Amino acid sequence: MRYMAAYDLMETMRNTNAWLGATARTVGSLPAFALMPNPAMQLLAAWGTVTERSFERMVAKPDWNLAPIPGEDGQDHLVAPEVALARPFGDLLHFKVQGRSASPRRILLVAPMSGHYATLCRSTVASLLPDADVWVTDWHNARDIPVSEGKFDVEDYTLYLADFMRHLGPDLHVIAVCQPAPLTLAATALLAQQDPEAQPRTLTLIGGPVDPDAAATEVTDFGRRVTMGMLEQSMIQQVGFGQRGAGRKVYPGLLQLASFISMNAETHGSAFWQQVLRTADGSASDHDRHNRFYDEYLAVMDMPAEFYLSTVARIFKGLEIAQNRFTVRGEAIDIGAITDVAVKTVEGGKDDISAPGQCVAALKLLTGLPDSKKASYLEPEAGHYGIFAGGSWRRNIRPLVLDFIDANAGKPTPPKGKGRRGRPVQPPVEPANSLPV
Incomplete structure (x- = not known):
């Protein structure tokens, strides 16, 4: 039960941060504050927008969303x-x-x-x-x-x-x-x-x-450093209530994400703040480079x-x-x-x-x-x-x-004697920096 409690605690923290982001976005965007322009309110709304999106993406499976493929038929x-x-x-x-x-x-x-x-x-x-x-x-x-x-x-x-x-x-x-x-x-x-x-x-x-x-x-x-017992005690939890896999032992995605981010915390922190500034001045967009990367990076699975x-x-x-x-x-x-x-x-x-x-x-x-x-x-x-x-x-x-x-x-x-995108097939030649077998 204690492992299920830990799993649900992490999910509660994620939910809370998403809620805080949504609240900050809503408060900072209230029309009343537009009567007396204040950069602080723009930053608050921008911080909320980026925070809400980040924490919501952690439990969303991304779509493939693949572009159409051009064909030889035009x-x-x-x-x-x-x-x-x-x-x-x-x-x-x-x-x-x-x-x-x-x-x-x-x-x-x-x-x-x-x-x-x-x-x-x-x-x-x-x-x-x-x-x-x-x-x-x-x-x-x-x-x-x-x-x-x-x-x-x-x-x-x-x-x-x-x-x-x-x-x-x-x-x-x-x-x-x-x-x-x-x-x-x-x-x-x-x-x-x-x-x-x-x-x-x-x-x-x-x-x-x-x-x-x-x-x-x-x-x-x-x-090499850690023992299997240490891994099992520190990394493994049981899926909490409200999920179809309740009770299953997993290495939680949120715990993995915390490890990923901690390896380059300064870089991720800087990227987050720069996105807040871009959102505040209106230069950010739904599918900009930051969102394309982090929508995928933050989407983790158990x-x-x-x-x-x-x-x-x-x-x-x-x-x-x-x-x-x-x-x-x-x-x-x-x-x-x-x-x-x-x-x-x-x-x-x-x-x-x-x-x-x-x-x-x-x-x-x-x-x-x-x-x-x-x-x-x-x-x-x-x-x-x-x-x-x-x-x-x-x-x-x-x-x-x-x-x-x-x-x-x-x-x-x-087909038809053609290679990639219509080019003639040539015998492959390994480049000079290929490793010898």
């Missing part, structure tokens, strides 16, 4: 997300481009379950849609999942990914972003052992902790406790993937069993979450895969977010990934 085709496969802890979501024929490139984007919704990869999806049919793993907020649905740990996550790949069939290309990289590698190896025909054609791992010990970061240092704890215990502390000792329901998963799936790793030179070396370690585990099907790339100036959603992704990484997919598709992928 028309703009609307994008409609639809559930292709429903599961209690996460759905397989397909982005149907209305009026467009199916694309030969079929991509499954494995989004992280790390505190934010899959919409964190919105720009990644948007950049791939003009050239491919795209599916994404849409993980659910644990606070909305009844206790009767049972547990969800790293083994269940791996089985979900294997099921999604089976559902989509072998003519598939998988891209895993950050946290799911090691488990996506394990899911592919599971298919190699149990259902080889269901394996994807290619697997691209972007900035994931396959071997956390390969390069130290604050994340890996934290994992993570199942068993998933969070098993990730720390087995992936970071136990190094089960890094040492090829991972098991699923008692069955040993041999990553060396992957012999046909082409694998590429992508890392950012300035990634402070999954530092260079952690992801490329996957290639050493692929002992059954010929070197011709292995590739790696290091983007020297990119940080963690930039390698899958920033400028580095758009300018450099995305074209390389699509070339890698085409080179290992098993047949000419683009």
